[in-house]
Amino acid sequence: DAGVIQSPRHEVTEMGQEVTLRCKPISGHDYLFWYRQTMMRGLELLIYFNNNVPIDDSGMPEDRFSAKMPNASFSTLKIQPSEPRDSAVYFCASSPYRDRGLSGYTFGSGTRLTVV
Amino acid sequence: GDSVTQMEGPVTLSEEAFLTINCTYTATGYPSLFWYVQYPGEGLQLLLKATKADDKGSNKGFEATYRKETTSFHLEKGSVQVSDSAVYFCALSSYYNQGGKLIFGQGTELSVKP
Numbered sequence: 001d002a003g004v005i006q007s008p009r010h011e012v013t014e015m016g017q018e019v020t021l022r023c024k025p026i027s028g029h030d031y032l033f034w035y036r037q038t039m040m041r042g043l044e045l046l047i048y049f050n051n052n053v054p055i056d057d058s059g060m061p062e063d064r065f066s067a068k069m070p071n072a073s074f075s076t077l078k079i080q081p082s083e084p085r086d087s088a089v090y091f092c093a094s095s096p097y098r099d100r101g102l103s104g105y106t107f108g109s110g111t112r113l114t115v116v
Numbered sequence: 117g118d119s120v121t122q123m124e125g126p127v128t129l130s131e132e133a134f135l136t137i138n139c140t141y142t143a144t145g146y147p148s149l150f151w152y153v154q155y156p157g158e159g160l161q162l163l164l165k166a167t168k169a170d171d172k173g174s175n176k177g178f179e180a181t182y183r184k185e186t187t188s189f190h191l192e193k194g195s196v197q198v199s200d201s202a203v204y205f206c207a208l209s210s211y212y213n214q215g216g217k218l219i220f221g222q223g224t225e226l227s228v229k230p
Contacts, residue, residue: 033218093159104148104218105160106162
């Protein structure tokens with residue numbers, strides 16, 4: 001299994017531009033999570049999906065952030081327009097439904113976003 | 117709501133020293149407990165877990181015991197190596213609360229010097 005695949009690994013963009021982060025979960029995993037990690041705020045859960053349906057987006061910082069999961073093998077996190085304070089490492093993670101309380105999550109390697 | 121509290125870092129140790137990173141939790145029901153490790157530039161990896169009281173999780177020389185009476189899950193290693201330098205996260209998951217979401221502590225940075 002290739003694990004959770006995120007792309008790109010690094011993204012540098014100018015303020016005001018649209019940024020799209022991508023994630024491919026592990027096949028068969030029903031849950032998908034988007035996290036943001038910064039030095040100041042640590043690890044924050046932004047949104048999570050179950051069977052492609054958003055369950056809890058209360059962690060999404062504002063309307064500039066949106067996330068979709070059009071099918072079981074792909075999800076995107078979009079920031080439009082981007083701002084320098086969005087600079088962070090964004091992680092995607094997935095988990096199987098039946099034992100998500102026992103196995104924990106599998107994380108991707110993250111996307112390091114820098115907004116200048 | 118459920119929460120996890122870890123000891124603050126950074127923790128700096130010499131090689132072969134004994135490691136303890138404290139973790140306590142607050143949860144309703146009977147959560148599963150986890151330790152994740154994040155090496156520089158990488159994502160979080162599951163290090164070990166315990167799913168019920170008195171269980172001991174172990175991996176790569178690290179151990180943690182699920183103590184329900186003290187609501188703790190302290191991480192220990194008898195002899196650390198430079199390669200153990202990383203950030204360690206304690207986490208809990210409660211199937212019957214919050215939909216099984218993982219609740220993370222703030223992370224503890226460990227630096228091991230030769």
